[in-house]
Amino acid sequence: MSRYSPSVSKLISELGKLPGIGPRSAQRLAFHILAMPQEEVKGLSDALVNARTSTRFCSVCQNFTDQDPCPICSDPRRDHSTICVVENPRDVSTMERMRDYTGLYHVLHGVFSPLNNVGMEEIKIKELIERLQKFPETKEVIIATNHTADGEATALYLARLIKPAGIKVTRIASGLPMGSNLEFADDVTLSKALQARREF
Amino acid sequence: MSRYSPSVSKLISELGKLPGIGPRSAQRLAFHILAMPQEEVKGLSDALVNARTSTRFCSVCQNFTDQDPCPICSDPRRDHSTICVVENPRDVSTMERMRDYTGLYHVLHGVFSPLNNVGMEEIKIKELIERLQKFPETKEVIIATNHTADGEATALYLARLIKPAGIKVTRIASGLPMGSNLEFADDVTLSKALQARREF
Numbered sequence: 475m476s477r478y479s480p481s482v483s484k485l486i487s488e489l490g491k492l493p494g495i496g497p498r499s500a501q502r503l504a505f506h507i508l509a510m511p512q513e514e515v516k517g518l519s520d521a522l523v524n525a526r527t528s529t530r531f532c533s534v535c536q537n538f539t540d541q542d543p544c545p546i547c548s549d550p551r552r553d554h555s556t557i558c559v560v561e562n563p564r565d566v567s568t569m570e571r572m573r574d575y576t577g578l579y580h581v582l583h584g585v586f587s588p589l590n591n592v593g594m595e596e597i598k599i600k601e602l603i604e605r606l607q608k609f610p611e612t613k614e615v616i617i618a619t620n621h622t623a624d625g626e627a628t629a630l631y632l633a634r635l636i637k638p639a640g641i642k643v644t645r646i647a648s649g650l651p652m653g654s655n656l657e658f659a660d661d662v663t664l665s666k667a668l669q670a671r672r673e674f
Numbered sequence: 675m676s677r678y679s680p681s682v683s684k685l686i687s688e689l690g691k692l693p694g695i696g697p698r699s700a701q702r703l704a705f706h707i708l709a710m711p712q713e714e715v716k717g718l719s720d721a722l723v724n725a726r727t728s729t730r731f732c733s734v735c736q737n738f739t740d741q742d743p744c745p746i747c748s749d750p751r752r753d754h755s756t757i758c759v760v761e762n763p764r765d766v767s768t769m770e771r772m773r774d775y776t777g778l779y780h781v782l783h784g785v786f787s788p789l790n791n792v793g794m795e796e797i798k799i800k801e802l803i804e805r806l807q808k809f810p811e812t813k814e815v816i817i818a819t820n821h822t823a824d825g826e827a828t829a830l831y832l833a834r835l836i837k838p839a840g841i842k843v844t845r846i847a848s849g850l851p852m853g854s855n856l857e858f859a860d861d862v863t864l865s866k867a868l869q870a871r872r873e874f
Contacts, residue, residue, distance in 0.1 A: 477767050479740035485725035488718045493706050494699065505763050506693050507722060508729050508738050509783070515726040518688045519719040522707060525685035526715040529708050538708050540679035563705050567677050583709070 482508065534605060536581045536598040538563050546578060553577045555613040559602065559632065561585055561620060569618070577616070580605065585619055585628040599632065606639060614642040621648045621666075682708070734805060736781045736798040738763050746778060753777040755813040759802065759832065761785055761820060769818070777816075780805065785819055785828040799832065806839060814842040821848045821866075 478486065482504060490500035507515055531537070532544035535557075539545070546552060546566075556577030560566060566579050582597040606612055615636055619625035633643045649667035650659055659667070678686065682704060690700035707715055731737070732744035735757075739745070746752060746766075756777030760766055766779050784797040806812055815836055819825035833843045849867035850859055859867070 477770055479729065479738075481721070481725040481728045481740060482738065485721045488721040491714075491718075492703055494702065499694065501764065501767070502694065503692055504725065505738070507726060508763075510726070512726055514691075515722055518691075519722045521681070521685045521688040522715055522719045522722075525681040525704065526707060526710070526712055528681045529679065538679075538682065538705070540681060563708075564701065567701070570677055 534609075535579045536583065536601055537566055537579060551576075554609070555611050556616065557602075557605075557612055557614070558616045558618050560618050561625065565618065577614075580615075582619070582628070585622075585624040586631060587624040589624075594631070597628075599635070602632070603635065606636065606641065612641055614644060616644050616646060618646045735779045736783065736801055737766055737779060751776075754809070755811050756816065757802075757805075757812055757814070758816045758818050760818050761825065765818065777814075780815075782819070782828070785822075785824040786831060787824040789824075794831070797828075799835070802832070803835065806836065806841060812841055814844060816844050816846060818846045 485507065486497075486500045486504045489495055489503050490497055495503070507518075528540045529538045530540075530542065532539040532542055532547055534543045534547040537544050537546070541548075553576050557580050558569060558575060558577055559580045559582060560569065561582055561584065563581055563583075566581060569575050569579070580598070580602050582599065582602075584592050584597040586592060586594050586597065606615075615632070617629040617632055619629050629645055633645070636643050647670055648663065649670055650656070650663060656664070685707065686697075686700045686704045689695055689703050690697055692700075695703070707718075728740045729738045730740075730742065732739040732742055732747055734743045734747040737744050737746070741748075753776050757780050758769060758775060758777055759780045759782060760769065761782055761784065763781055763783075766781060769775050769779070780798070780802050782797040782799065782802075784792050786792060786794050786797065806815075815832070817829040817832055819828050829845055833845075836843050847870055848863065849870055850856070850863060856864070
C-alpha cells in the first residue's frame, strides 16, 4: 500500500521536480497545500498557468516579458547604445535593483557549459549577433556573465565573436567584494584583484 | 515601473506564501516555471487542484484521505483497540515508515499553542473524544505529539480528558536518540532520560 493517495503522490512528485525542492520539502509543501482553503490553491494554480502562458521572450533582448518588445527595450529614456549581456532573467532584476545602469540587456538563458551539455547553440548567442546587425547604434557590449569557469569561457567566446564588428566589448570587473576581508578571500579572487589593480 | 509583469509578480507572491519559501526562492521558482514547457506547468497546476479537491479529512482519524474512512481506518488487519494521537499527517507517514506500529491513528492537525493563538477547539480534540465514545473497543491511546512545550501541554491535557473514561493513556518515551553521544545531549533531554531509566 502506498503511503499516500494517488492525487497526493502525484502532487508530491510534481513539486519535487522544482529546483531546490527535495523529497522532504515536497512532502511538507504538499501537506501545507492540502490544508489550504480551496480558493487559495486555485489562486496558486491559476497564477502558475497565467504567468507561463502570458510570458514569452522579448524579441530584442530575450528576457521574459508579457509585451514585445519588453518595457526596457521599448523605453526611449534608456541608453540604446549599450547592451549588458547576462546569463538569466534574475540577473536583469539584480542589475535593475542597483539603479546605476541605464542601457539595455541581452539575456543568454544559460552559459556555454560542456560539462552540463549546454552548447553554444542552446543559448541566445545567435540572437545577440543578429541583434547587433539589426541595431547598428550599439557602441558597447558589457559582458556580465558570472565569474565562474563557464561564465568566463562564454565571455571570452562572445568577445572574440563581437570585437571584429568594431563594437567595444567590456567585462564587469572581478575583485574583492566590498566590505570583505583580505584574510578570507580565496586565492583566485585575490589574484584577479591584484591583476586588475588601479592607480589612485 | 515594477520590475516584473503583473502575471509574474502575482506568481512570485503566490509562491512566497508557501512555507519555507522566502522572496528569493519564490523568484527563483517563478523564473524556473517560466522556462518550463507549457504542458509541465499545466501538470503541476492540475496536480495542485486535483490533490486539494480529491482530499478530505477521514471522518474517523481526521487524516487526509481520498476515501472515507481512510485505508488505515478501514483495514481489518490493523489493531483497532489502539489509537496513536499525532500532531499532523506527516507524523502518520513517519510512524508508518517504521512499520512497527499496527494500530490506528488520530490526527490533531496542530497542538494547543497559546503563543500562536491555537486553542483547544481549533485542533481535532472534540473529534477524538466523540470517536472514543463511538468506538468502545479502544483500549489504549498513545499520545505521540512532539516533545515540545506545546506538544507536552497538549499531551497532558488529553491524558486528563481521556483517563476518566477508563482508557489506558500512554506517552511515547523521550530520551537520548539512538546513536547519540551523552556529551552532546541537551540538559532537558538528559534529565528526561535519567528520570525514565529502566532496569535491565
